[in-house]
Amino acid sequence: MSLVRCSHSRATVPASAAGMVNNKHNAVLVETTMTTLPPPGSPDIDIARAVKPWPIFEVAQRKLGIAQHALIPYGHYKAKLDLAQIETKTKLGKLVLVTAITPTPAGEGKTTTSIGLTDALNAIGINASVCLREPSLGPCFGVKGGAAGGGRAQAIPMEDLNLHFNGDFHAITSAHNLLAALIDNHIHWGNELNLDPRRITWRRVMDMNDRALRNTLVGLGGPAHGQPRESGFDITVASEIMAILCLAEDRKDLQKRLGNIIIGRNRDNQPVTARELGAEGAMTVLLKEAIQPNLIQTLEHNPALIHGGPFANIAHGCNSVMATRTAMALSDVVVTEAGFGADLGAEKFIDIKCRMSGLMPDAVVLVCTVRALKMQGGVPKADLDAINVEAVIEGSSNLSRHIKNLQQFGLTPLVAINRFPTDDDKELAAIKEVCLSLGAPVEEAQHWAEGGLGAKAVAEGVKAMLDGEKPDVKFLYDNALPIDDKIRTVATKLYGASDVQFNIAAQKQLDEIQALGFGDLPICIAKTPYSFSADPTLLGAPSDHVLPVRELRLMAGAGFVVAICGDVMTMPGLPRKPAALSISLDDNGEIVGLF
Secondary structure (H helix, E strand, C coil): CCEEECCCCCCEEECCCEEECCCCCCCCEEECCECCCCCCCCCHHHHHHCECCCCHHHHHHHHHCCCHHHEEECCCCCEEECHHHCCCCCCCCEEEEEEECCCCCCCCCHHHHHHHHHHHHHHCCCCEEEEECCCCHHHHHCCCCCCCEECCEEEECHHHHHCCCCCHHHHHHHHHHHHHHHHHHHHHCCCCCCEEEEEECCCEEECCCCHHHCCEEECCCCHHHCCCEEECEEEHHHCHHHHHHHHCCCHHHHHHHHHCCEEEEECCCCEEEHHHHCCHHHHHHHCCCCCCCEEEEECCCCEEEECCCCCCCCCCCECCHHHHHHHHHHCCEEEEEECCCCCCHHHHHHHHHHHHHCCCCCEEEEEECHHHHHHHCCCCHHHCCCCCHHHHHHHHHHHHHHHHHHHHCCCCCEEEEECCCCCCHHHHHHHHHHHHHCCCCEEEECHHHHHHHHHHHHHHHHHHHHHCCCCCCCCCCCCCCCHHHHHHHHHHHCCCEEEEEECHHHHHHHHHHHHCCCCCCCEEEECCCCCCCCCCCCCCCCCCEEEEEEEEEEECCCCEEEEEECCCCCCCCCCCCCHHHHCEECCCCCEECCC
16 A cells, blocks of 8 residues: 655555555455544544544455455444355464563553554555454553553544453353353352352452452342352453453354353362353353454554453463454454563463464564663653663663573564663663674654554564564473472473462462373463562562462363462452542543543
8 A cells, every 4th residue: 555644744654545455365446534633642542533434344455355245234334244154365464473571550551553554455455454352441440541552543433442342252242241140140049059158269250440349248148149159250351251352263162162161169169160050151142242252443454453451460461363364364464462571461362272273373573662672771750751772771781581481482583672662772772782683683663643654664574584484482381290290391481480379279289280180281370460479569670589389270161270479469449549530421422532
């Protein structure tokens, strides 16, 4: 597509009123209307509204070669893909993973980079799409305020994406809580399975941060209201059903995995599954639409498949296997991301998602910023605008460890420096020197300010990697290792820990999981995302710390074991000043404050 600079902004827009779509299915002239964009630094929602989306049928047909009958429209600009109606090629396209250094309040821009890179790849003539997770309402109303990218690298319609979207999370919440209701109902009506109310492990969920619901009592009020027992709530994105939906290959596999969920123990201390309760059929019915991937578009009208949303610190942090595989069957290159830093997101992407699906990344992009590295070097957020080469060098220990960690998987990343206007050339040069010393190519990117054009150097670098020899991707551990050794392997090889410490409860759970025959499952470590350690205050690349494991949860349906470490919560709380306090409707009924 021929690209020019907008006369009043630095946005990437099609030349004149029409541009040539470079598309393997059908090269056609398409009209597009993009109004003059607000200047860089304007609220994301204002930038998103300045772009007139293509009808979703046009995106599907002209970019992916999907016929109209294979879409289930949700209005004019959103749709679900009817996988049964989509003809896909045998040979899959190439997969690019976008990950990042350890997150800080300064921001890194992983989703923004994923979208900007996708637009840039299309701009240089490569048929590319992006696969992302759906945002949770919890962070949207808590700290982040939105999760659809940012600046001129966004997915639209951003308000819909951030708020309810196509209802997938509500369906997952309903299916999860249906199982919870069936458990208590079963106990109330005679308890044929002899469930031990003290050993019910299936909690309830809601897609909101609410610390008051972490621990609850249910069944109060007398015999008519059920049997009293302790329980609690997790956030929906921590639900095992969310993980199951994102790892399932199809509806049949989904129902099988739902039936494998262990809901608790009977009075003989034997595990009881959702299948024994007879719940998996109705749960699958509630998810029959949610399992279909969602299609929207970027600001530059490129395909964005957004589906599922497991958290990366308390789950495996990747979008669905079905969306990724479908995109790879319809595009030459697919860009996807894994949540939080590479120690959590990329590790789980490879050791869980890739191990189960057989999909492997052909290239990896590691996102960093000057500002984040300054924070890793000890600079307070208020002082990040000041030039400080020494702090960048000090904080680059974090970047170095992430590069070396990815190399353990057989992947040398391309480092994308997400450039801010306050970045100094000397600071940028210091980062580049660190990357090149480790054999990692590095490019600057300004997609936030310029859209796809600003990520062209990264796109060219990715293209060079994809044109080269396919990497030999390795898992960090073998599934045959005992669970504690798998946890110890990740902690010592990636986190820089000297050892792992299991408390008494976790050690007992470890022994029980092994005895039940689930010792060969991969592990999913749940810890703070803000440090390589379990202590969020330890910045940079801490070493010789001990990883404290306080709980192990068997996710038999999802197919992994969660190791909960330190103080990480499966139901987050709201901050002192939640983003929700700034979100409202104006006099015209338009959303304001969602950023």
